[in-house]
Amino acid sequence: MADVRIAIIGQSAFSADFLKLMVSKGHTICGVFTPLDDPKTGREDTLASTAKKFNLPVFKVKTWRLPKETVKAIPEIFEQYKSVAPDLNVLPYCNQFIPMEVIEFPRLKSINYHPSLLPRHRGAAAINWTLIEGDREAGLTIFWTDDGLDTGPILMRRACTVLPNDTVDSLYSRFLYPEGIKALEESVNLIKTDYAPRLVQPERDATYDPILRGKDERTMIDFSRLTTADQLHNFIRGMDKVPGAWAEIKLTSGTDYERVKLFTSTKYPIEDLGMPDVLRLVNLRGLDKEAIVHSGGLLMFTNGDGRPINVEKLQLVATGKMIRAATYGSAEANRPPLVLSEEEQENVDKIKSIWAAILSSDNIVKSTDFFFSGAGSMDVTRLVEEVKDVVGDSLELDNEDVYMNTQFEDFVEMVVRRTRGESSSGAELDYEPVRLTANKLELKFPNQLFINNKFVNSVKANNTMPSINPTTEESICEVQVATKEDVDKAVKAAKLAFHKDSEWRKMNPRDRGYLLNKLADLMEENKKELATLESLDSGAVYTLALKTHIGMSIAVFRYYAGWCDKLQGDTIPINNARPNENLCLTFPKPIGVCGIITPWNYPLMMVAWKSAACLAAGNTLVLKPAQACPLTALKWAELVARAGFPPGVVNVVPGKGSECGQAILDHPDIKKVGFTGSTPTGKRVMESCSKTLKKCSLELGGKSPFIIFADCDFQRAVRYGMSSVFFNKGENCIAAGRLFVEESIHDEFVAKVVEETKKMTIDDPLKRSTAHGPQNHLKHLQDLEAFCKRGVEEGATLVYGGRRVDRKGYFFMPTIFTDVTDDMFIAKEESFGPIMIISKFANGDIDGVVARANRTDYGLASGVMTADMSKALRVMTDLDAGTCFVNTYNKTDVASPFGGFNQSGFGKDLGQEALREYTKTKSAIIEF
Structure with a gap:
């Protein structure tokens, strides 16, 4: 191919990554033109920084033209531009108006990148409108640059399917960004070989969509117009994260509305999950029906088809604070913003610089999302280590903290609160603990049901049972007893946590393993308290409890943490349907919501044996610990929440076997039961499971x-x-x-x-x-x-x-x-x-x-x-x-x-075998 001198005109990380690709492919870059450095920070655009690393000539242009001029460039700027003698201009991303004199100057003219399938969605808000209009396909176009109206001839188009919950950020990150860079480079190659097409854009189906940023009247959610779930969902996700769709909201008990932006929208599968438990009711201006604040977010029912839409995050416009929608109206949501000391502000500024360097962006704001802005897994480690260097190695910070606090505001608050010795959420797990002194320790533990990462009382008033110390024959405390209704709430929470759009289901297996290890770390830190509770509640000899009851429990979680990213299927040779070929693949899949019922001889260890494998496989669970000694299981539940497990993944419901246990066995949404207990009870468990064809594993009596x-x-x-x-x-x-x-x-x-x-x-x-x-x-x-x-x-x-x-x-x-x-x-x-x-x-x-x-x-x-x-x-x-x-x-x-065998039951705990108890195998037959 003949050599072509290329001028790159633009800005941003997208343009910088395009430049890197062009250099790596051996293209000749004759000059790079970017805007001036940021007047507030003095930072230059990342495209300029990248070009300097390759020793390329960089020109920083305030403006290319005089006011109202569309054809002619400012003469001195034009002369500067002509000095690099370009054969082709490439505009990867450019928000400056480039006069036609510059566009037409190179012998091969100019090409542009546009993030839509032209002629549809011309304009600066193309990605937003692709989603708002409910397009099934999104895509990008490389076109021959025109006068700024995106009407030039088409050189190349690439399309992708719009996924049900795509947002502007996700669509850009997974397709428009990486494929756009590759498409631009391929377009340059086509131009070099004289094979680049010039397809005139048809006017049929052409749209020119208005800008949204800074236009409140266009970003307001009009519930009278957006009357179906599809319309409302598309509108919200079409502005996620920028500029953000807004509405006015208030508690039903309140008087004043406040403006909020809504993010992370999904169509709520009410047929599968049922109505969520109500935390608070709210009114949104223009919405006929009250919306529900629940553990998974904010649920709204449209004025037209009445279908529910759920949003997970809200931004309080007055303060700019981003909150979980589930916390709206709670003390957590209303917690005042951090007031920083001078030293803390210096650290925040340094952390902001770290984010800017990693993301190659000077525009780090409160809502900047680390991953949606282009960061990858290697960047996580870099961020953690650089922040530790700034704040000090004493800061407890690891990779999972980044995954759990992806927005800049949340990340900074988490770091500051950690340095102060506070919980990153601003408060410890909210419950009224039982306190007592034993074994030279000040014990603090819960005695309520644990549902959806909260300790709650039974729906039935005064429904408690004593937990008896077998050494003294005296009551340690009263423990809440779960009813059938309580079990149903726990199952509902577990089912929601297992839904395909949930945080738990979207979590990478390796990150799931991290959580199991984090839980094991907390159990290690609290092992003396756990062993003491085990002695008080079950009569276990303390030294044995420390080594075996608790020690092995910790080891089990560490073991299965290592298995999380190693659950894999097989590639199986099968007969071919000639003349084609066939391939069989198998995939282990989590079963869903699991019920776990444990005995009283090893109160915590039996919980660990079953729940660790269950969680490693990606399931959620409802646990009924032994009626006689539930306290270590409840303390363990506290550690689960502190480890960062998403709400609903683990639920603990102490109670009687005849009511609580039976409710677990009978519940149609529980797909698997793991039981340890006597053989007669095991037979009843199996009989109950047969009514809904539940998978079950039974570890029963022995001789x-x-x-x-x-x-x-x-x-x-x-x-x-x-x-x-x-x-x-x-x-x-x-x-x-x-x-x-x-x-x-x-x-x-x-x-x-x-x-x-x-x-x-x-x-x-x-x-x-x-x-x-x-x-x-x-x-x-x-x-x-x-x-x-x-x-x-x-x-x-x-x-x-x-x-x-x-x-x-x-x-x-x-x-x-x-x-x-x-x-x-x-x-x-x-x-x-x-x-x-x-x-x-x-x-x-x-x-x-x-x-x-x-x-x-x-x-x-x-x-x-x-x-x-x-x-x-x-x-x-x-x-x-x-x-x-x-x-x-x-x-x-x-x-x-x-x-065991025979009447000792069937199925396995521990080892790789146990993972099979908590997975189901899917086969895929492929013909090609």
Whole structure:
């Protein structure tokens, strides 16, 4: 191609990026013409800065023409322009009027970029009108420059589909900006090869649309004219973010209207989501029906078709403050603007300069959006590190803070409040906490329902239940109890949070993983408080709670945080439909709203096992924690909100299984249930799920056999034999329900176990020396007493324990039975307590003991102790249980799948397997 000398006339990051592309492609740029430097800041346009980096001649022009002159340029400016001897002018983006004398001077003339499909939407507000008019297609045109009316011959057009919720910013960022730069460069290539067309614009379908910026009468929402949901939605998004569609609003209880601009509009799917819960009612001038402020924004019903439109953000015109629409009329929305100290103002000015440098723009205003202005993921890291350099490394700031505060005003407020030690939202999570002192800690925790990131009371007045401390038998506090109506509210919030346009659904998987890690960090920071609550509420020994109950909970969230961006499908070879080819792809998709019902033995850990996988897969959830001990789950909910999870993603509803649990099972909008509990209850759960064909996973009861061969490491066998039963007071799903000990070591084993059991310290679980704390609740203690009584009545030998400890609290002695035959009740049924059931088996009878071990309805776990690995592998293979421990016991790990067979349930917690429980697989068959 012949060399062509190109003059670039314009400004902005768009023009600068076009220049970079042209230089990288080897084009000859003879000169760059930009406006003068900003008179207020002294900054030059980014196009000028970019040109200087390439050592290109830069000319800064205040104006090209005299007033009212359209043809002739100012002579000295024209001479300056001619000095670079251009063959072609390219105007990527130019808001100066360029006289025709300049346009026509080069031998190849001039080309322009225009962000619409000409001849439709001529004028400076082309993108706005594309959306306002409801065009199904948007696009760009490269045309031969005319006298400024966008009527020149067309060289190239490119089109894209307008997405349902496109805004001016999103349309520009995803198509008009990147494709416009490429189209301009390709147009230059066509001109160089003499293949560039000149298609005369037809006048049919041509429109010349008026400007909007600065024209209040054109940007006002006229509800009498915009009478359908489509019209209203298109009008609002057509001005998002600039210039902004405005209306006048007031609380129904108020008297004075105020002007607000409305942003982030969507057509609200009321058939899918139902009516939202009302936070406040408002009037908009000209709108017939009251609008609803709800957790997801502001819901308006049009005057014509009555369909709802939701907006997520409002800008208070009087102050310029941008707020979440859900906060309108609340204390948060009315919080006064920040009053900055001199030092803070200096920092804000420096942060503004950082934004300007990253975005290559001097026009950083309150509403400037970091990403809509062209920033990418690499820019996020740069922003975080540069702001830390300015403010100081002590500032807690990470990438997610940028994603959560994308507008300049919000970002600056967040940084300033962080430096002051305040919450970035201006206030901590709003609830009235229970306060008490225990374990040398000042505890503060919620006792209400957690719905939509708020702690609320039940809809039923005075609907509470006591949470009992099993050590003292006294009430810790009253806890709100969820009704069916409360569950419905929680499900509605979760469903809204799962909607395809929600913040949670639009979040990148890696950012979802960040939130899980952030939650794990907060749990780590609060682990002593969580472990103390677990001890008070469930009787867990504090040292064990710290390591296992809470420690493993934290590890689970970290593990699944790593899985968030690794959920992937398969590419599957299939038979081709000749002569074409076919391809099969699979995609794991989140299921939707999940119901999670957890037991009382590990109050927080069971929440973590299920919710971490559920959230990693992208679902939302409604959790019913154990009725007997809900406090750690509620404290965890507080941490969820503090971590930054969007409202509705996690909801916690303490309550009774018969009402709250059943409401979760019956709710048609819950698509999956994860349950841990007893086998009889699990059967009822499965039956309820079948009525709406819910997917369910059940981790139920067990009677796990532990076979101890004579060739084992004896001391190790004693140690693991005891921990297999007495770990966590026996309140352990996989506890060894029956020990089979080879005859030759049986008596010695029993004697040693009794000796060691007598040494166990039974005391207050908060004491560091305690090995054995109280059982979880009174009914369970009474069941253990009845279990032991039946064992004695059936002829088993009670060697040790079997009764309640003579002290206050639900303490039960570690218990040992021998001479237990296979037909006895205690040999077949689960005690779920610290009761060791020992049976002997004949020396060398491997097949016989395995057969006896498998003679159970359950199949959760099992164990074998032997020095002979061939024997161990043989036994492990034959034992019919979901997990088999070899020369160990209770060794669970976040990466190892956990779940049972038979009447111990189905489905898995933990490991990669658990993610399958919370996803559904979609297949795509492609022919090409």
